[in-house]
Amino acid sequence: MKFYGFLSNSHTAALISPDASIDWLPFPRFDSPAVFCKLLGDDQNGFFHIVPEGQEGHAEQEYLHDTNVVKTVWRTDAGRAVIHDYLAIGRPELRRFVKSEIPLKVECQPRFHYGLIQATPTPIEHGAIFRNPLDREALILLIHPDDERLFDGVTAQYSMGRWVLPPGRYELILQYIADDEDRLVEAADVIREQTAVLKDDLAHEDLNAALTETILFWRHRLDMLPAYHGPYADAYRRSLLVLYGLTYQTNGAIIAAPTTSLPETIGETRQWDYRFAWVRDGSYAAEALLMAGDHVGSRRFLEFLLNCIDLQGKPFDAPFFHVDGTLIRGEHDLGWLAGYQGSYPCREGNAATRQLQLDIEGDFLYTVYRYYADTHDQEFLRFYWHRIRLAVDWVEANWHQKDASLWEFRDQDDYYTHSQLMCWVALHYGSKMADAVNDAERANRWNKAAEKIQHTIETRGFNQDENSYVQSFGGSAVDAALLVMPLYGFCAADDPRFLGTLKKIEADLVKGHWVYRYASDMLGTAAHPFVLASFWLARVYIRLGRTNEAENLIQGLLGYCTDLGLLGEHADQETGDPRGNFPQGFSHLGLIMSLIELHAARSEPKASR
Structure with missing residues (x-):
């Protein structure tokens, strides 16, 4: 299905619609307020569109191979236009490289602070400055043709942010500035100088130098990895590019998703802000990078989190951080936004920052252990x-507490089996790391604590009547998080107790290719399946030798990718459209892990008889 494309420069991200409209763009960082926010409202909340002028057209999109650069081709009866959209590496800058046989209408309508504040436009030569009247920030738009004579045919409505461009080749540069008036003038001059150097590119090359370097940047990231020869290689590489696009280049932090408030269910209230570095999500992503052979990317994230550890209290004082490692302070509604397809409220921040989540230290420490086991560093x-x-x-000292679980239940703290499992993971693999640094006393002590947790899970987290591990101690329901028990080595995949759990999960939570994370929560029934959970199930099947079933699951899930190969957090069971924040790191890292393990299982030599 057609859906939004994802642009990134590893500092911020944009979503581009199938008809070449930039409908979401925070500047200067992933977690900054958006300057284009039509995604969560309408035209009045800001967009940046390029469309054929005065005639109907049809748009098709694709990524340039192995990049986060989107190519849109407009076709009309009179000719076609090609637009390459990308975020400039190392700058708060969106670039749109245009080659057109037809006149094009350009509309740049920024609105600061998530579509709330009308920009004040000022015309400048070959563009405009859009100021935030309430703050020291602005956007500079410059339009540069390959031939200055083309400007004789340009029609401009500066106050409306509109231009009509005659056929030709252009570079449209939108740069964010947060400074005083002198800095704005200086920045505009610098951009003009830079683009003047590129005029020969515009006139003679198929792609200009800045775009060429951006293409090489993304391809270099992939080319540094060991070659992958398994199935669905294009999906594998696209998923790696998503993870790289969600990585904050300055320090290696990895955000969960580049958006806020895209709903799980249209018209309801399950929508949250995911533009932060979750301990859990990032640890999973770092593990996926490690499995893919990217030791540097994995280590950078681990070091980011190690430098976030609170030495005085709970190691991770919150389940997630801003991309610079600072704490998020609460959540508030963006009441002026109507929401994606009317799904209200839209939110900035995330109230889960105040939750106790016991699993996250285990998520992180397991990946630290995996990094050490792989690299012997x-x-x-x-x-x-x-x-x-x-x-x-x-x-x-604290594993015995109640918590909100990985599902971040609000006001439903309990003894969740998965949380207890991840405390076991922290202590079990912590003991192994203590052995590696010759800390024998701690290795022994932590190992005994892990055994105590294991006994607790076996006695309180297993329901004899259901023949299954359960979501919470003393309960009878299951959740998809129980699927990770063999993935972390708590038990074998063919352990009778886990097989009973798997059977119940298959009966209660699995529908076709999809796995629901649980049956219901504080907001009611879970309407749509959780993509990562389906990949957990595929990985369990691989461990059980049920590789054909695993591949069927993976293949079925790939059928729900967008036309650009992207996955959301959930999928609408009626339309197949992605739901939840998009693209979702969880979903793409799950695909990477599943494909690596499937390929490894299929590549192992069969035992001799």
Whole structure:
């Protein structure tokens, strides 16, 4: 199905509609307020559109191979136009490289602070400055043709942010500035100088130099990895590009998704802000990068989180952080936005920052252990041992508490089996790391604590009547998080107790290719399946030797990718459209892990008889 394309420069991200409208763009960071917010409202909330002028057209889109650059081709009876959209690496800048046989209408309608504040436009040569009248920030738009004579045919309505461009080749540059008037003038001059150098590119090259370097940037990221020869290689590489696009280049932080308030269910209230570096999501992503052979990317995220650890209390004082490592302070509604297809409220921030989530230290520590096991990086482990030790010590002292679980239930704290499992993970793998640094006392102590948690899970987290592990101690319902028990080595996939759990999950939560995370929560019935959970199930099937079933699951899920190969957090069961924040890191990292494990299982030599 056609849906939004994802642009990134590893500092911020944009969503571009199938008809070449930039409908979402926070500047200068992923978690900044958006300057184009039509995604969550309408035209009055800001957009940047390029369409054929005065005639009907049909648009088709694709990514340039192995990049986060989107190519849109407009076709009309009179000719065609090609637009390459990308965010400039290292700058708060959107670029639109245009080659057109037909006149084009350009509309740039920024609205600051999530579509709330009308920009004040000022015309400048070959463009305009759009100021925020309430703050020291602005956007500079410059339009540069390959031939200055083309401007004789340009029609401009500066106050409306509209231009009509005659056929030709153009570079449209939109740069964000947060400074004083002198800086605005200086920035405009710098952009003019830079684009003047590129005029030969515009006139003679198929793609200009800035775009060429951006293409090489993304392809280099993939080319640095070991070659992948498994099935669905295009989907595998696209998923890696999504993870790289969700990575904050400055420090290696990985955000969960680049959007806020895209709903799980249209017209309801399940919508949240995901533009932050979740401990859990990022740890999963770092594990996926590690499996793909990207030790540097994985280590950068681990170091980001190690430097976020609170040495005085709970290691991770919140389940997620801003991309610079600072804490998010609460959540508030953006009451002036109507919401995506009327799904209200829209939110900035996330109230889950105040929740106790016991699983996240285990999520993180497992990936630290995996990194060490794969790389044998003793220097890394010893350098950070003090922080790692504090994290495991805290889990040892606090694992017995109730929490909100990985599902972030609001006002439903309980003893969740998955949370207890991840405390076991923290202590079990913490013990192995303690052995590696010759801390025998802690290795022994943590191992005993892990055994105690394991006994607790076996006695309180397993329902004899249901023959199944359960979502919470003393309960009877299951949730999809129980699927990770063999993935973390708590039990074998063919352990009778886990097989009973799997059977109940298949009966209660699985429908076709999809797995629901649970049956219901504080907001009612879970309407749509959780994409990552389906990949968890595929990985379990692989461990059970049911590789054909695993591949059928993966193949079925790939059928729900958008035309550009992207996945949301959920999928609408009636339309197939992605639901939830988009594109979702969880979903793409799950695909990466599943494909690597499927390929490995299929590549293993069969045992001799």
